[in-house]
Amino acid sequence: MMEGRHDQKDRIRRMLSSLPRRDAPPDFEETLRRRLARRRRWRFQLPRPAIALPAAALLLVAVVSSVVYFTRFETRGISPGEGVPQGRGGRSGELPGANQIIVQPPEGQKSADPATGFRLEADGEDRTGAGMETLPKAVPPATILFSPALTDSAMKRSSRLPMSTPFIIDSTVAGGRGEPGDTSAAADSTSPPDTLSPRENSAAPDSAGIPSASGG
Amino acid sequence: MSAPLNVNGRMSDEELVAALQEGAGDAFTVLVGRYKDPLVNFLHRMTGDFETAVDLAQETFIRLYTRSDSYRPVARFSTWLYTIASNLARTELRRRRRWNLFGIRSEGEGTVPGTFGEPADRAELQDEQLDNVLRAERIEEALRRLPAVYREVIVLHYLQDMAYEEICTVLGIRMGTLKSRLSRGRAMLENLLPPGGGE
Numbered sequence: 001m002m003e004g005r006h007d008q009k010d011r012i013r014r015m016l017s018s019l020p021r022r023d024a025p026p027d028f029e030e031t032l033r034r035r036l037a038r039r040r041r042w043r044f045q046l047p048r049p050a051i052a053l054p055a056a057a058l059l060l061v062a063v064v065s066s067v068v069y070f071t072r073f074e075t076r077g078i079s080p081g082e083g084v085p086q087g088r089g090g091r092s093g094e095l096p097g098a099n100q101i102i103v104q105p106p107e108g109q110k111s112a113d114p115a116t117g118f119r120l121e122a123d124g125e126d127r128t129g130a131g132m133e134t135l136p137k138a139v140p141p142a143t144i145l146f147s148p149a150l151t152d153s154a155m156k157r158s159s160r161l162p163m164s165t166p167f168i169i170d171s172t173v174a175g176g177r178g179e180p181g182d183t184s185a186a187a188d189s190t191s192p193p194d195t196l197s198p199r200e201n202s203a204a205p206d207s208a209g210i211p212s213a214s215g216g
Numbered sequence: 217m218s219a220p221l222n223v224n225g226r227m228s229d230e231e232l233v234a235a236l237q238e239g240a241g242d243a244f245t246v247l248v249g250r251y252k253d254p255l256v257n258f259l260h261r262m263t264g265d266f267e268t269a270v271d272l273a274q275e276t277f278i279r280l281y282t283r284s285d286s287y288r289p290v291a292r293f294s295t296w297l298y299t300i301a302s303n304l305a306r307t308e309l310r311r312r313r314r315w316n317l318f319g320i321r322s323e324g325e326g327t328v329p330g331t332f333g334e335p336a337d338r339a340e341l342q343d344e345q346l347d348n349v350l351r352a353e354r355i356e357e358a359l360r361r362l363p364a365v366y367r368e369v370i371v372l373h374y375l376q377d378m379a380y381e382e383i384c385t386v387l388g389i390r391m392g393t394l395k396s397r398l399s400r401g402r403a404m405l406e407n408l409l410p411p412g413g414g415e
Contacts, residue, residue, distance in 0.1 A: 029248060
């Protein structure tokens, strides 16, 4: 076995040594000298691109951020800080204002509460629908400005509302979380809205999915 | 003021590099003259392309010139030089493989005339010479088809006559790995050659 391996080594060695050698061409050193000289010239030019590249990157970032600022905020008449509610955080892991939607008022109508900027809050009387008449009329969903921090989870929660809901409101309004004593939430969780019996249907909340103040 | 360095052809490689580190340009010229042929030959076997081999050899010498300060005499100069050349060859092969992956060239195309499989003029060759040329072609083709990890150890050991320890240093591999690659490389090379192709 060892002899076979030695034979193989010898055969390979003989085979490879029979290959013709390829030496460097005659102009090898001349070409090398030229390349070295060119490389030295490049070395002197290096500082220029080294400075120019970060400067160009900085300029690019400035231009892009300016364009984004003007298209997103300036053309819509709001400033970056306005859309995000202060001092009211969402659940852990969510950005502040993630479960909140800003509704634009219809033109020519006064806002219900100028201080809040037409934000629908889940607090107080809004839960029962009282004071709805003071709020602006429904606007098509396409005109609703979503907060930039609106997450997928917030979208899913708002999709639990009946389709005819004129407003997409904070999910806590719809009772989707099944708060104690909230029968509409229980009905919502056990059967789909389309399969209500006629009796249930007559007793069901109004088309907005929110029990009216008079009916409740 | 220091005396000018006396560079001559009898100086060892390490002495020449030391002189180069002190700014003696003549030492570089001597080193180029000493290593250009073996380096081009090695790179030619590694890449299979003579033009690329010459280009990579020049790049190796440029790196020697610009980074001679990084050489420490803990290893032989030739080992250091072959390490640079080997790394450049690997990079070139990797780049070429990437290009071939997305390229539309079929296998066998793109061979530069005067390299593998392209003798100068077959009509003028005598029978014996023709046999030699054809045999060399077959060996070169088999060598070219060998995976790069096996080809480099075969070339360094059998063509450059490097010792095992030196190859380990050049390629940065362990002795066991080297022996295993050599053994597999030999077996693969024999399989790639037609029966009696190398004889």
